[in-house]
Amino acid sequence: MTSFATHIDGRPATAEELAPLAFAGFAHFTAAQVRDGRVRGLDLHLRRLRLASEELFGRALPDDRVRALLRAAIEDGPQDHSLTATVYSRAGEFTAAGTDTEPAVLVRTGPASSGPEGPLSLATVEHERDLPAVKHVGEVAKTRLLRQAVARGFDDAAFVDRRGRLSEATIWNLAFWDGSAVVWPVADVLAGTTMSIVRRQLDRLGVPQHEREVTPADLPTLSGAVVMNSWTPGIPVHRIGSTPLPEAPPFLDLLHKAYEAEPLVRP
Structure with a gap:
């Protein structure tokens, strides 16, 4: 059996370490603040993901499917958190392959944020x-x-x-x-x-x-x-x-x- 290694700093990488790197590649995303398990502007997030998928991949997942994926991640976390949904090509970047397959969605949650205080x-x-x-x-x-x-x-x-x-x-x-x-x-x-x-x-x-x-x-x-x-x-x-x-x-x-x-x- 052939095995392949993925290391960070000379040791096997963990899923937690690799999650932030999922932002790299041929992909687009939307980010939202979740409060009490809910988000503002859900229609805008869905529209953004739909139009960007059509632009990059020539196809988009149905809104109902995307909503279900967002809901699953939200229900699996605390009531208040930050959420990022990244839509990507399974074939990766620097290739013409993958144009005949629907894009995949990675949803990641993390601590809630209100940004820096300013000014x-x-x-x-x-x-x-x-x-x-x-x-x-x-x-x-x-x-x-x-x-x-x-x-x-x-x-x-x-x-x-x-x-x-x-x-x-x-x-x-x-x-x-x-x-x-x-x-x-x-x-x-x-x-x-x-x-x-x-x-x-x-x-x-x-x-x-x-x-x-x-x-x-x-x-x-x-x-x-x-x-x-x-x-x-x-x-x-x-x-x-x-x-x-x-x-x-x-x-x-x-x-x-x-x-x-x-x-x-x-x-």
């Missing part, structure tokens, strides 16, 4: 993600740029595209405040599920929202900025590049109010 400072770096509309894995540049930003004295990095527009941050969407309306930067970005939750709830609350291009030169005219992702609907940003940004507690409160208005749903 954060963001270095500006020129960068554009490949396939920005897909939340895909293997983006080595984001970790490299984060670490470079921290080495320069910042907390994280914000991306500026080739046209000079602010787009998103390493693992965050950006949102701005002009004093009366929420401003969403126009650029090629990943539409985060939290961002989408907040946008539809702001609509229901009657809060003005605008979409426009935002450049670093525009920052002094704005009244606040935040980053958001699956951890939180808003962490304040007090500096982007060399430009300070004012505190905007009403803006932050508004984003959290909108997020909390979204019902929690069991898969």
